[in-house]
Amino acid sequence: MSSTNSVNVKAHILGFPRIGAQRELKFAVEKFWRGEISEGELSQVGQTLRRRHWAWQAEAGLDFVTVGDFAWYDQILNTAALLGAIPARFGFDAKRLSLPQYFELARGNTEQFAMEMTKYFDTNYHYLVPEISSKTTFDGGVEWFFHEIEDAITQGHAVKAVLPGPLTFLWLSKCKQDGYNKLDLLPSIVAAYTRIINKLAALGVAHLQLDEPILALQLPAEWVAALEPTYRTLCEQGVKIVLATYFDSVTEHAPLLAKLPLAGLHIDAVRAPEQLLSFAAQWPSNKVLSLGVIDGRNIWAADLVKVLGQIKPVHAQLGASLWIAPSCSLLHTPVDLAQEEKLDAELKSWLAFAKQKLAELSVLKRGLNGGDITAELTLNADAQHARRTSKRIHNPAVAARLAALAPSADQRWADFATRQAAQRKRFNLPVLPTTTIGSFPQTKEIRAARAAFKKGDLSLEQYEAAMKAEIALVVKKQDELGIDVPVHGEAERNDMVEYFGEQLAGFAFTQFGWVQSYGSRCVKPPVLFGDVSRPSAMTVAWSSYAQSLTNKPMKGMLTGPVTILQWSFVRDDQPRSVTCDQIALAIRDEVVDLEEAGIGIIQIDEPAFREGLPLKQADWSKYLDWAGRAFRISASGVANDTQIHTHMCYSEFNDILPAIAAMDADVITIETSRSDMDLLEAFAGKNGDAFIYPNEIGPGVYDIHSPRVPQVNEMLRLIAKALEVVPAERLWINPDCGLKTRGWPETEAALANMLEATKTARAAISEGRQLIVDSAKIPTESHGACACH
Known part of the structure; x- marks a missing residue:
């Protein structure tokens, strides 16, 4: 009692x-x-x-x-x-x-x-x-x-x-x-x-x-x-x-x-x-x-x-x-x-x-x-x-590397217009290039193989063979669909943060450290206890293997420093900005290695960028300065013709658009289908704001949070709405978010419809006519939380 x-x-x-x-x-x-x-x-x-x-x-x-x-x-x-x-x-x-x-x-x-x-x-x-x-x-x-x-x-x-x-x-x-x-x-x-x-x-x-x-x-x-x-x-x-x-x-x-x-x-x-x-x-x-x-x-x-x-x-x-x-x-x-x-x-x-x-x-x-x-x-x-006092926490080499970081380490070699020209020459993509956000269905077979490997029932060689078979399947299906910039599908990844934390120094993992994210959905954040560094490459072998299977430019997939920080239990003995810079340097190393391996398009996801904002707006600028700088550090070690993408989940962007633009990603993909493309207007200065997002944009044209397969005409209507506010030469076509929670039949059907809608839109653009679509009623309300996490 x-x-x-x-x-x-x-x-x-x-x-x-x-x-x-x-x-x-x-x-x-x-x-x-x-x-x-x-x-x-x-x-x-x-x-x-x-x-x-x-x-x-x-x-x-x-x-x-x-x-x-x-x-x-x-x-x-x-x-x-x-x-x-x-x-x-x-x-x-x-x-x-x-x-x-x-x-x-x-x-x-x-x-x-x-x-x-x-x-x-x-x-x-x-x-x-x-x-x-x-x-x-x-x-x-x-x-x-x-x-x-x-x-x-x-x-x-x-x-x-x-x-x-x-x-x-x-x-x-x-x-x-x-x-x-x-x-x-x-x-x-x-x-x-x-x-x-x-x-x-x-x-x-x-x-x-x-x-x-x-x-x-x-x-x-x-x-x-x-x-x-x-x-x-x-x-x-x-x-x-x-x-x-x-x-x-x-x-x-x-x-x-x-x-x-x-x-x-x-x-x-x-x-x-x-x-x-x-x-x-x-x-x-x-x-x-x-x-x-x-x-x-x-x-x-x-x-x-x-x-x-x-x-x-x-x-x-x-x-x-x-x-x-x-x-x-x-x-x-x-x-x-x-x-x-x-x-x-x-x-x-x-x-x-x-x-x-x-x-x-x-x-x-x-x-x-x-x-x-x-x-x-x-x-x-x-x-x-x-x-x-633990040496497990404090790594002098990490501190020395941060101290030696040049002031220009967070800047690309050239401005966006110069980079855009170099990238267009290198990749020669069609108008309205198509891609996906990264993950493909995590099937029961993938999960079973991962569980068997962790239990010791599968050898490393057997596990890698199983994952390569899944990657080959994903690449083959994307080639058959006609996606311009494919991804490897992330079959080997358990979680977009945990996967990287398991390979970075300074992280530990629990067995039962679950917390509720929503409803019955629980997550197990990594424990970020010490200085962060990257002992070895984390994704290069998988992306290189995927690239070997297609002539199209394979997009490398990474989680950004701010999101890794936000979705971990973070050490409390130093400023979060310092920890974020350490993660950024580790991701930068991976980006450079991907480029050296021939991966010319690299996506650095930051779905948690906005959620890190302090509650009081007066404190926003300090956070946005160090968070934006951390992203740029991770992305700025590559040549002009290497294209950097980022992805952000559904959010209110209006009040921080200049900070998002200052991240200087070549392409940003965002969730917009649930807002019926209304969110995109903020990026085009249509909400009474003179600010116009300067780089390329991939607004999601269908909601991946629902098993429902949208029809061609529905996605075509969203593409038409996007074209009203974003020029065709800066517009990409993609789903809202990753596809890991979806099944293969609905995924293939939805992507096939997305590609069909894109072909129709391209035809209209090439013929110089306005894209006019019969109005189609589609759900615009939330169907759940983002599949990223």
Whole structure:
């Protein structure tokens, strides 16, 4: 049972990973989707996981267990279902929403496309975007939230409930009505939260954590002004409200937050440590200040001596009004380090997964409350010292190479016009050249061969032979289709980041370090623990083999430095910009080797470039400077007639287009089919901006996230729209993204239609006539997350 008798510092968490240490939730949900288990069996898995995670929190001595962080698919979707704000287009009764219907909202059905999905702030977690309009009501929906609270209480726990705050829920929602102000719905959503709070009070819940991470953004004034009336109403309902902020500083709102009748406030002292003392100096002594001092987004063990040094001055001032916690929900970390049997003891001693972070909180709480933690601090200090001084982390040769890097190392030899002329002479491609984004279907045979090789059931020679057979198949099919710039298909790659990390110095890999990306989709980020270098070539042999099979220019495929950085657990002992430069030099070496091997077209993917933007726009320029420079370092070691491509996933590019242009890739491919090519207008200065993207562009002409095969006329219409804003001599034709998640029949059919549409468009261009296409209605909504990752 959780203790609530502490007269001093309390400890809690904002949320816990829900997938399970062995991804039990993922596998159960997918079995339910396939009809292999019943709803009752799925519900039992969820309850077992929740109870296990509550027990871990109680055993660690936390003062509350956090309830409401569990979701079958996504916590924002859960909140929409709780409020009754589900898309009307599905025709579901919100108060009687079934679990199968809940999953239809997330995944779509034969009649309706799925709810749109996008990334949660600057994380790699994807949430489902609520759909709202003036007709949206918040009259209540499913009761799952309350059932979980009742269950936790019956288990003997002191409960702190958690929900996304009403302002954040509205901010993250998508208005399906032009010209409608989302804030006009605030009174009705506040009334709905009021009803929820009253029900929590009736259940005996003392504390409710409402997450308002939008306060870390540079909010419009009307949204800031809405904070006070919203929380004055909610704080009058008989449950103590703890408002949680995270991911950046909220110092600018400190006076306003201090005035609100909150029971407490949580701030992120890991991402924004500078706000700690600022808040402590002005925070009312009768209100809780929760300090997020354990990193909720990374896996490094906390330096407990350092953290105690940060906390003690605040503790001396606030006493029992001080709580400690991770910086944000532990959703973004793997579950349990204890099961990592293949990591060596030294590296393991440097890490802490979610369960280990509970133990860190326990040590800090006991120390602040007068307990003897000498042994724990000594062990932690020894590990911290070993990490700081380890030769595994610090490679003088890498530092020397960075220091010797010439200022011009991030610049191509000539401007784009000169390079474009050289590349056209070398490759002699037709107008509207066709290509794909890189990956082809990862079939069960490919996955089986990879698994057998890892188990030792296949020799290296047998595995390489199997992969070469797959590459030969991919090249043959592209030649038969008539694709102008083929790719080798990436059969040998398990993941676009992990594959490179496995071959670069400075990376380590876990067995069970899974985190949820969206729904049942989990990823296992590499652990980037030390200085990065490239011991040997990583892709040259595969690309060279593929090139030997065709007379067409084979496109080499690499993952860019920013994306490798963003999709890894990155070391926290030096600036991210320095680590990114190290990765960039390693990729640069690979680019140069590919060129020397005769690969004249090289794609350096950067799908995560935009997601690295800081939350506050005032901080963007610094990030864009070093991120753009890292990409250019990776790409600028080649001759003028070597063509550099990059790919970026669906995103809002308008506000950073100059920075994207400054990357100076010869060709950029982007996801545009889901926006019906509207996104492309930003690149052509059609959105009221004088900026026009100067280099060549490959807007996606069909959505690879859906198994649906688009017809020729549909893609032709998108090509016509693209030609309205981009000259034919700068336009490429390609799918939206990689094809690894698709099957071969749909892939071949879609690509054949893409090539047919391209032939028709080329004929119109050669004859000097406008390309006119009969209007065809196609889905333009999101069907899922990008296949890149």
